Amino acid sequence: MLRPEQMTALTSPVLPAEETEKSRRYLHLFHRWLPTALAHYADWDGWPETGHFFGGAHFYGLETALPTLLAAVTLSSPEYNPVISGISRKKLIRICRRALRFLCVTHDTGPAGVVRPSPGLGRKENWGTKWGEKDRGFFPESQCGRTIAEMVLAALFLRAYLDEETWFRVGVVCEDYLARFGTMNPRSGVYADTQMEENGWTALGLVASSLLLEKHEMFPQWQENAKLWLFCTATCPQDMQNQGIFSGKPVNKLCACRFTTLPDFMVENHGFVHPTYTASAIIFSGMTAVIYRLFGRKEPDHTYWHRKEIYDSLKCLSNAQGFPMPIQGMDWPYFLFIPPVLHGLACFLLQDREASWLEEKSLVIFEKIFAGNNYRFIKEEVAKNYSSIQDPLIVNEPYFANLTFSYLAGRLLRKEVKPASFRSFQKHYQGVKTFPYSGFIFHKHRQGQTSFSWRNHVMALPWNQAGPFFIGPATASLLARVQVRDCPQSIENIRLKLFEQPDGFSGLMVNQLCQATIQQKVLFASLPDGSLLSYEQLVAAAEGTIEKWYQGYLEVVNEHHPLIKRLGKGYRTIYHPAGKIKFFGTLEKTPEKDVWFRWSQLNWLNLDDRIGLVFSGTGSTIYHHRHFFKPYHTVSDELFLSLEEQPQAIKKGQTLSSLVLRLFPFQKHLATSRSRLAVSQVGQAVAVFSSPFFVCGNFSEEKVSACFFWKQAGPMPLFPGTTEIEDKGFSLKAALSPGETYYGQAAGWLKGPSGIMAELTTTSLYLTNRRRTATSVFLTLDKQQFSVNLQSGKTVRLTLREKC
Secondary structure, three states: OOOHHHOOOOOOOOOOOOOOHHHHHHHHHHHHHHHHHHHOEEEEOOOOOEEEEHHHOOHHHHHHHHHHHHHHHHHOOOOOOHHHHOOOHHHHHHHHHHHHHHHHHOEOOOOOOOOOOOOOOOOHHHOOOOEOOOOOOHHHHHHHHHHHHHHHHHHHHOHHHOOHHHHHHHHHHHHHHHHHHOOOOOOOOOOOOOOHHHHHHHHHHHHHHHHHOOOOOOHHHHHHHHHHHHHOOOOOHHHHHOOOEEOOEEHHHHHOOOOOOOOOOOOEEOOEEOHHHHOHHHHHHHHHHHHHHHOOOOOOHHHHOOHHHHHHHHHHHEOOOOOEOOOOOOOOOOOOOOHHHHHHHHHHHHOOHHHHHHHHHHHHHHHHHHHHOOOOOOOHHHHHHOEOOOOEHHHHHHHHHHHHHHHHHHHHOOOOOOOOOHHHHHHHHOEEEEEOOOOEEEEEEOOEEEEEEOOOOOEEEEEEOOHHHOEEOOOOOOOOEEEEOOEOOOEEEEEEEEEEEOOEEEEEEEEEEOOOOEEEEEEEEEOOOOOEEEEEEEEEOOOEEEEEEEEEEEEEEOOEOOOOOOOOEOEEEEEEOOEEEEEEOOOOOOHHHOEEEEEOOOOEEEEOOOEEEEEEEOOEEEEEEOOOOOOOOOOEEEEEEEEEOOOEEEOOOOEEEEEEEEEEOOOOHHHHHHOOOEEEEEOOEEEEEEOOEEEEEEOOOOOEEEEEEEEOOOOEEEOOEEEEEEOOEEEEEEEEOOOOEEEEEOOEEEEOOOOEEEEEOOOEEEEEEOOOOOEEEEEEEOOEEEEEEEOOOOEEEEEOOOOO
């Protein structure tokens, strides 16, 4: 049984009184958001002197805890401005006190029969219940740790205005959490659903609860256990081989076969690699460090275990707006994730200059979107009418208050971490990185970034510089999805080979789909100029009936952000061979006004004079102009480069469909209309040419010496290896081992008659005249243009000034 004297003697948080330049920007956002929160506040008649935010009945009490913390922290600033917030300091203190009391009495430790309102704004199972999730199991019970941490901080900031009963009730809630988890060991989980998030929020709850009860005789034991939870928030299999001493104990003993992250420091949740949940190690540990500092203590070293490696992976995947690329898709609404929370806490925790730069860049974007939304986190129309995969979006509005911890970090961090520059950030991370355990390869280039995933969600995601503001991270992006009658979804990878270069990659992949009835063959390359080449073929591996398939799917984001139109002007213009169509991103409550545009035998499209698509597919090209979204991710349209919805019987060995694609991340529509794409196939060897690149791969089980031929008018590209001018085109010789793939770029161009063979090495070019008569050829090479005379049957060697 808790006694008042066991609670902390602190009467206020240990926090510098002055604002910093960075914290002041967050404070301005808080002032602007408070009217939205207050519009969703109501006094409650279920218990004296109580009130709640956003209906008072969302999961774990978050709907009330988050706004209460933000308001309490905002009140602590000497620069609090009631004119902007629309409420006096005295009235806001009253609301915060009532909301905190509401959370206390509706918790499991509160008076019997005092339950949350019914109805509320969220899901019905939370209405008319207590929170605290007693006897519901580890996941929901432990998740209350973040709510309790927010209550502890709110109580500490409001200490001077709280009666002893309310202060003590907060302590009782903490004692209850410590009784459940204060002596429990951390959990382990890596594949499908990580335990990183659970261990992180449990550590957060344990630290906050024990610090509030820091005079309790169990405090030392609780703190030691909290350290273990912090350590095991970010553990990986290789820790078991580490016998080094950390905080007085061998690393492998602390780890004790409890793992939360893959060996390449990414995290799976909901069945796929998920950057949002990978970020939980940084976010929850950053929050924990903030709480330690506010109680006048230094966070333990356990807070930092593997956090740098994890954040380095997230930085690698982050674009210039601070969004880590969801390389295997995203199930939550795309913009519920708030990049300044991740990068602000990483800057605080790791003193990382690149984190400081990413925080700044993402905060600028967030400020403009927020103001354009009329100072709401979620647009009012969206919040009222739409739901995520889990909740009505109105109850996600309080998640804005996660920025409170970035604000506190900025206020605590008295010495600014000097931001890195865009040039240094790009130089550091530009290029190719493979994440072998996560199952993807990633290429950051000058025009954006491209990923190719072969595990969990097999897909490829091409982002230009607009990132998720242009192409949504849908889980079926670019690569095929198939439905076969009476054959449930399944995927088994049977071949994967990668060719990795400093400025690009290619991959060859073969999968068995739908209970091994369909074989998927993929040849994919992300090229040095930022464009990509893709070849995909679907072949029947057994008899059956295919009901639907599509290839080349892209989710085209169509949001309106009035203060940042380069990322959201509210419409998309689709250019095609017959003209152009403008699509406005608007919302409806039902799908009746959705429009489907269908083209047959289309060979190019351009999205908004920004993304060029040159392709050849078996099915129809569809543009689905959407106005209704269930579930809601963002306002977006759907593009299917090749889709077939008519059921058809299939026989073993039958080729069902193919799609060949060149995607340019930044291209005007006239350039797209002039771009060309060609495929050459020799047995099971395939090569795709689109100037000035080719990619080739061998899908057979035998070594192949292939001579690929492409029709080509005009000069012939000079690729590494042997090329030859032939009648109406050119050929390229390639020797490919089983499963081998590589790409090449033309080092120059050769114009001449058929019968001229060119062999290009790294230092020389050999030209052979196989004609019966002498001739001359015209070369563009080494940034020069010149002609060469060739005698019949003779070879001329040219030395290159620059290596190819």
